Amino acid sequence: MRKVFACSAAAVASTLAVAALAAAPVAAAPAPRSVTWSADPADGAKAFNSVQCADGHFKTADSAKGKVFVAEQLAKEERCEAVGPDLEAGKTFYLGWSSKYRVTDSTSRYVFQLKCSPSTGTANHPIVLEIIGGKLRLEEWTTDHTSVKLWDTPVSNDQWHDIAFRISTDRTKGTIQFWFDGKRQTFSDGSTTYTGTTIDGTRNYLKWGVYHEADQTATQWFSKIRMGTSLTDVTG
Numbered sequence: 001m002r003k004v005f006a007c008s009a010a011a012v013a014s015t016l017a018v019a020a021l022a023a024a025p026v027a028a029a030p031a032p033r034s035v036t037w038s039a040d041p042a043d044g045a046k047a048f049n050s051v052q053c054a055d056g057h058f059k060t061a062d063s064a065k066g067k068v069f070v071a072e073q074l075a076k077e078e079r080c081e082a083v084g085p086d087l088e089a090g091k092t093f094y095l096g097w098s099s100k101y102r103v104t105d106s107t108s109r110y111v112f113q114l115k116c117s118p119s120t121g122t123a124n125h126p127i128v129l130e131i132i133g134g135k136l137r138l139e140e141w142t143t144d145h146t147s148v149k150l151w152d153t154p155v156s157n158d159q160w161h162d163i164a165f166r167i168s169t170d171r172t173k174g175t176i177q178f179w180f181d182g183k184r185q186t187f188s189d190g191s192t193t194y195t196g197t198t199i200d201g202t203r204n205y206l207k208w209g210v211y212h213e214a215d216q217t218a219t220q221w222f223s224k225i226r227m228g229t230s231l232t233d234v235t236g
Contacts, residue, residue, distance in 0.1 A: 053080035071209035081209030096164040096234030107214035116201035123200040174198025
């Protein structure tokens with residue numbers, strides 16, 4: 001009888017252990033993250049395909065955001081830009097980074113471009129963020145190089161802002177979604193998704209920095225850039 005009792009006690013203990021495990025909370029697996037390309041200031045400019053800037057004026061510096069890129073476009077210089085990855089038609093991706101700007105004149109400065117080649121006979125730069133007249137403006141350019149102003153907001157010099165995009169690439173049916181300081185933005189047509197030209201020509205690629213010649217120096221600081229398959233991949 002004692003042997004039977006011992007076996008029964010072991011069985012009861014085992015059952016209780018299984019029940020306790022079943023009742024214990026299970027930690028959720030971390031959400032998968034998929035960053036497909038990034039440029040980290042800690043690594044210098046090596047992630048970029050090229051840098052188009054006067055010597056020594058595309059660099060890194062310490063800031064409130066940690067180490068960041070600095071694109072300093074000198075007066076009378078056409079550009080100070082870094083060239084990011086090439087793009088393909090029929091793809092969807094997210095982009096995210098933080099920027100601050102110092103522009104002290106009224107000349108338009110492009111601070112982000114989705115650029116296409118050749119420049120003539122195409123949209124040239126289907127997606128543009130520019131600083132003009134104290135505002136940050138988002139534009140889409142059509143296949144006949146006509147500007148569509150999608151959104152703008154006042155910005156002040158030397159203040160950081162968070163930028164994020166969702167872009168699907170197509171010559172006429174591409175889409176753009178845009179987040180500013182963590183909030184999804186509504187475009188001038190009342191929508192939160194714009195459909196139009198987001199790619200054109202024979203080569204398309206991304207650029208960050210400052211573009212358009214002017215009489216005064218202009219500067220953009222920007223943080224690590226991430227490209228990924230979800231908004232979570234490129235923000236936070």
